[in-house]
Amino acid sequence: MSRGRGGDGGRPKRPTMVDVAREAGVGLRTVSRVVNNDPTVGPENLAKVEAAIKALNFQPDERARQLRTGVTGAIGAAVRRIAETNPVLAAIEQTARATGLTLLASSTDFDEARERDILISMCRQRLDGIIIEPIGDNHDYLQPEVAAGMPLVSVDQPINGIAADCVMSDNAAGIGMAFHHLHQHGHRRIAYIGDSERVLAGRERAMAFRAALLAHGLPVDGLVHPGDITAEQVSTALDTVLHGPAPATALITGNMNTTIAVLRRLGRTAAAQLAIVGFDEVPLADLMHPALTVIAQDTAQIGRTAVDLLRARIADPSREVQTIVVPVALQVRGPGAMPV
Structure with missing residues (x-):
């Protein structure tokens, strides 16, 4: 049996079960049963086949197994x-x-x-x-x-x-926790910047924030800013909530990407002067100064x-x-x- 290159000079020929059967001196079906862990194979034949497999460095054809069993693993x-x-x-x-x-x-x-x-x-x-x-x-x-x-x-x-x-995740409950936390500390102008509402998580979080504002008798106009997270969208939203006639004193960000974009846009000094709660953990959030409060998903x-x-x-x-x-x-x- 040749273990070198094929006759066409291509890739080395991989040993097959036929090769293993020839090497072990047993039938092809016996090799197949060993490869498929059939417990009925006798110890003598099992030893012969395992020795042949080791000698030839035989690897079962995974594609053939998948076709036979319908399971890919x-x-x-x-x-x-x-x-x-x-x-x-x-x-x-x-x-x-x-x-x-x-x-x-x-x-x-x-x-x-x-x-x-x-x-x-x-x-x-x-x-x-x-x-x-x-x-x-x-x-x-x-x-x-x-x-x-x-x-x-x-x-x-x-x-x-x-x-x-x-x-x-429980999106509505997370926004409720964030809003209650800020409201409990005296904030009444709380704004939200989050992901597009075409994504269910973005939609549920924005809706929960609006509901929290209404439940506390607070205005909604100008404080809710969902959308595709781009530098331009985040910059526009921040300008609206922070530089209007009644600036927000606190901000809830709708996901990790929004939080990062907001922190980038604000810079360290401005971010330190604004109460922020982010939805999602942010890498190294606990090492930031001041550290960032978040709604953590159990990823x-x-x-x-x-x-x-x-x-x-x-x-x-x-x-x-x-x-x-x-x-x-x-x-x-x-x-x-x-x-x-």
Whole structure:
């Protein structure tokens, strides 16, 4: 048997089960049973095959196993951004690895067309399941895949038009905590800058903030600024809330990217003079001066729950669809408690 290059001078020939059977002096079926951990293989044949596998450095063809069993041992994750810190993706990866799953992740970059291309590609690869951090408004194109048995779980918001398990943070409760914290310390001109309301989390947080203003008999006009997080949008919002006839004394930011953009725009001196509570942890928030008070999402729990839901769906495709809301927590560190 040749273990060198093929006759066409191409890549080295990988040993096959036929080669292992010849080396061990047993039938091909016996090799197949050993490779697939069949407990009925006798100890003598088992020893022969294992010795041949070691001698030839044989590796089972994973693609053939996938075709035979319909199980890949891999799941996909389509998230909005990988380049930046993504603690939920980190938790998904850690949990997947601990349960013997390989994670294939790709970034949609908040682009609906890119999201569609990635998800269709993942479906065609016949992964065991896919975790999605949705950005598109319409996911009807996934319905045939779901009907064919592809398990899906969404993170942060449900998948529009698809009955799929979902895990998300308690957005309204988080905004309520932030508002109550600031109001308790005497602030009556509290403003909000957050993500676009086309994203469910952005919509729920903005709505919860408006509801908090109204519940306390405070005006809404000029104090609520959701939108795509750009330097221009954040700058315009800050100019409105800080330099009008009745400037805000406190600010709630709707997510980590908004918080960072706001701090950049304000600069250290101006930021230190404004009571700020950010939704989402910010890297090194506890080392800032003054330290930043935040509404912390339990990203580790979100990631673990997403994988658990996916594994449960793989095991029982007919189980009832679940939406799990994970609690958030107020982390008081400083400027959020600054009195007026």
